[in-house]
Amino acid sequence: MKVVVIGIGNPDRGDDGAGPAVTALLRQRLPAAQSVSVVDSDGDPARLIDAWDGAGLAVVIDAVHSHAAPPGHVHRVTVDAAADPAAAFAAGGPSTHGLGPGDAIALAAALDRLPGSLAVFGIEGDQFGFGDDLSAAVARSVLQVADEVAALVTTTPDKDQETAPCA
Amino acid sequence: MTHRTTSRTLRVAALARVEGEGALDVRVRNGRVTSARLDIYEPPRFFEGILRGRSYLEPPDITARICGICPVAYEMSACQAIEAACGVTVDGALADLRRLLYCGEWIESHALHVYLLHAPDFLGVHSVVELAGLDRPAVERGLRLKRTGNRILEVLGGRAIHPVNVRIGGFHRLPPKRDLLELAEEVRWARDAAVETVRWVAGFDIPDVTCDHQLVALRDDGTYAIERGRLVSTTGLDLAPDDFPDHIVEEQVPHSTALHARLVGSDRPYLVGPLARYSINSDRLSPLARELAAEAGLGATCRNPFQSIVVRSVEILYACDEALRIIDGYEPPPAPAVEVAPRAGAGAGWTEAPRGLLYHRYELDADGTILSARIVPPTSQNQRAVEADLRDLVEANLDLDTAPLTSLCERAIRSYDPCISCATHFLDLRLERER
Numbered sequence: 187m188k189v190v191v192i193g194i195g196n197p198d199r200g201d202d203g204a205g206p207a208v209t210a211l212l213r214q215r216l217p218a219a220q221s222v223s224v225v226d227s228d229g230d231p232a233r234l235i236d237a238w239d240g241a242g243l244a245v246v247i248d249a250v251h252s253h254a255a256p257p258g259h260v261h262r263v264t265v266d267a268a269a270d271p272a273a274a275f276a277a278g279g280p281s282t283h284g285l286g287p288g289d290a291i292a293l294a295a296a297l298d299r300l301p302g303s304l305a306v307f308g309i310e311g312d313q314f315g316f317g318d319d320l321s322a323a324v325a326r327s328v329l330q331v332a333d334e335v336a337a338l339v340t341t342t343p344d345k346d347q348e349t350a351p352c353a
Numbered sequence: 354m355t356h357r358t359t360s361r362t363l364r365v366a367a368l369a370r371v372e373g374e375g376a377l378d379v380r381v382r383n384g385r386v387t388s389a390r391l392d393i394y395e396p397p398r399f400f401e402g403i404l405r406g407r408s409y410l411e412p413p414d415i416t417a418r419i420c421g422i423c424p425v426a427y428e429m430s431a432c433q434a435i436e437a438a439c440g441v442t443v444d445g446a447l448a449d450l451r452r453l454l455y456c457g458e459w460i461e462s463h464a465l466h467v468y469l470l471h472a473p474d475f476l477g478v479h480s481v482v483e484l485a486g487l488d489r490p491a492v493e494r495g496l497r498l499k500r501t502g503n504r505i506l507e508v509l510g511g512r513a514i515h516p517v518n519v520r521i522g523g524f525h526r527l528p529p530k531r532d533l534l535e536l537a538e539e540v541r542w543a544r545d546a547a548v549e550t551v552r553w554v555a556g557f558d559i560p561d562v563t564c565d566h567q568l569v570a571l572r573d574d575g576t577y578a579i580e581r582g583r584l585v586s587t588t589g590l591d592l593a594p595d596d597f598p599d600h601i602v603e604e605q606v607p608h609s610t611a612l613h614a615r616l617v618g619s620d621r622p623y624l625v626g627p628l629a630r631y632s633i634n635s636d637r638l639s640p641l642a643r644e645l646a647a648e649a650g651l652g653a654t655c656r657n658p659f660q661s662i663v664v665r666s667v668e669i670l671y672a673c674d675e676a677l678r679i680i681d682g683y684e685p686p687p688a689p690a691v692e693v694a695p696r697a698g699a700g701a702g703w704t705e706a707p708r709g710l711l712y713h714r715y716e717l718d719a720d721g722t723i724l725s726a727r728i729v730p731p732t733s734q735n736q737r738a739v740e741a742d743l744r745d746l747v748e749a750n751l752d753l754d755t756a757p758l759t760s761l762c763e764r765a766i767r768s769y770d771p772c773i774s775c776a777t778h779f780l781d782l783r784l785e786r787e788r
Contacts, residue, residue, distance in 0.1 A: 228421055228514055232499045296485035
C-alpha cells in the first residue's frame with residue numbers, strides 16, 4: 187500500500203514550519219526499507235491532490251492558527267471519505283493564497299481523489315514572523331507528532347490487509 | 354430593486370480567490386463614486402533592500418522567492434538585467450530552454466486562474482469545489498493542465514516551486530533530451546486540452562465591458578513576446594529596458610503597501626497583462642492559437658477585462674504550441690551556461706510574467722556586488738487601472754443591490770488576476786525625533 191507523509195508550511199516563517207520540521211525528522215528516523223514517501227508541500231490544492239493520489243494512507247501535518255487552543259496544541263483529524271470529508275475544515279478559510287488545504291480536501295472528495303485514509307495533524311502555532319525559529323511549545327509538539335506519525339505509518343500496512351480502502 | 358439612498362459603502366474585508374491578501378473599499382455619494390480603492394495590506398517585503406550588498410549571482414534565487422506562482426518570471430527578468438549589466442547576451446539553445454521554462458509557468462499559472470479561481474464567477478458557483486460537482490471533467494482537465502505546467506518546471510527548473518536550476522548565464526544542469534521527449538507526450542495532451550479550454554470559456558456569459566486604458570506589453574520579432582522584446586504601447590511607446598525609468602514612475606499611496614505606477618506625462622492609467630499582450634501581439638500567435646482565438650470571438654484586440662479568461666486560455670494554447678516547438682527542435686548546447694564576468698555598471702531586463710510586465714534593474718560594482726536593485730511587478734502597475742475600472746463599474750451599476758454590486762466588483766478584480774504578494778513593496782520610513 188502506498189503511504190505518503192506530507193508536511194505543509196514555510197520553514198522561514200516561524201511556527202509555519204512545523205509540518206516540514208516533522209517531515210525532516212521522519213526522513214532521518216523511518217527505516218530505509220519502509221516504503222513511505224515523505225514530501226513537503228506549499229499546500230497548493232492541485233499539488234496536494236497529486237501528492238496523495240493513489241495512496242492507501244496519507245498523513246498531512248500543517249501549522250494552524252485557530253486562536254482556540256494554546257500554542258503547541260495538536261489537533262488530530264481523521265478525514266472519512268464516507269462521511270462529509272470537508273466538514274472538519276473551513277474550506278475557503280484564511281490562506282495567504284487563493285485556496286488552502288481545506289479546499290484541497292473538499293476538492294479531492296468531489297473528484298473521488300481522496301486517499302484511502304487521511305490523517306491530519308494540525309499544530310497550533312504562536313509566532314509566524316520572517317526568519318523566526320519554531321516556538322518552544324511547537325518544537326516540543328513537533329517531536330511528539332513525529333513519534334505518532336512514525337508509529338502510524340509503521341503499523342498501517344498490517345492494518346490495511348484487513349481493511350479495504352474507503353475511497 | 355433601485356436604490357435611492359444618497360450614500361453607500363461597498364467593502365470586502367478579504368478578497369477571495371486572489372493571490373495574496375487585500376481588500377476592496379468603494380464609497381458612493383449622491384450617485385457618484387467618491388473613492389474606489391484596492392487596499393493592499395499584505396506587509397512590505399523589502400526584497401530590494403535584501404538584494405543590496407549581495408553577489409550579482411544571487412538575484413535569480415533570491416527574487417524567485419517573491420512569488421510561488423511566478424518564480425520563473427523573477428528568475429528570467431533578474432538574469433536578463435544582470436547579464437545586460439555585464440554585457441552578455443544568452444541566445445541559441447539556452448535562450449530556447451529559458452522560453453520553454455517560461456511556457457511551463459504560463460501554463461501552470463493560467464490553468465490555476467482559469468479553472469480554480471476565475472471560472473466559478475461565470476458558472477454560478479462559489480468555488481472550484483462546487484464547480485467539480487457541476488462539471489467534473491472540466492476541473493479534472495484544469496488540474497492536469499496545471500500539472501503539465503508544473504512538470505515542465507520540474508524537468509527544467511529542478512522543482513515546481515522556486516526552481517533551483519536557473520543561474521546567471523543559463524542553467525546549472527541541462528535536461529537530457531530523453532526527459533524533454535517524455536515531457537512532449539504530456540504537452541501534446543495539454544495542447545488538446547487547451548483547445549477544449551478555449552472552447553469551454555468561449556461559451557461563458559461574459560459581461561460586455563470596455564476599458565479605455567493604455568495597453569503596454571513587450572513585442573518581439575516573429576514570436577508572441579514572453580521573455581524578451583521592446584516595450585510597446587497602444588499610444589506609441591517603443592522602449593528598450595534602459596528607457597523604463599524615464600517613462601514609468603512609481604508613487605506611494607496611503608491605502609496600499611503596493612506602489613502605484615503611471616506613465617510619465619499621462620494621467621490615463623495603463624494596463625499590463627494578457628489583454629495588453631494579446632492586443633499588441635495577436636498577429637504573433639501560432640496559427641492554431643490564432644484560429645481558436647477567432648473561433649472564440651476575439652478580434653485582433655481585446656479591451657474587455659472579463660474576457661481575459663478567454664485570452665488566458667488562448668495563451669495556454671500558445672504556450673503548449675511553443676513548448677512543443679522548442680522540444681522538437683532541441684539539441685543540447687555545448688555547456689549549461691555561458692560565463693558572465695562581473696563589471697561595474699547597471700543593467701535592466703524585463704519579461705512577460707503571467708500577469709504582465711516584470712521589470713528588474715541592478716547596479717553593480719566592479720566585483721559584482723549589488724549596489725541597488727529595483728523591481729516593478731505587474732500588479733502594482735495595474736492597480737490604478739483596476740481602481741479606475743471599479744469606479745466606472747460601480748457608477749454604471751448603481752441600481753444594483755449592495756451584495757450583487759460588491760460581487761460584480763470582486764469579479765472585476767479577479768479578471769486582472771492580481772498577485773498581491775508580488776505587488777507589496779518597500780515603503781520609505783520617515784522617522785522624526787524631537788530633541
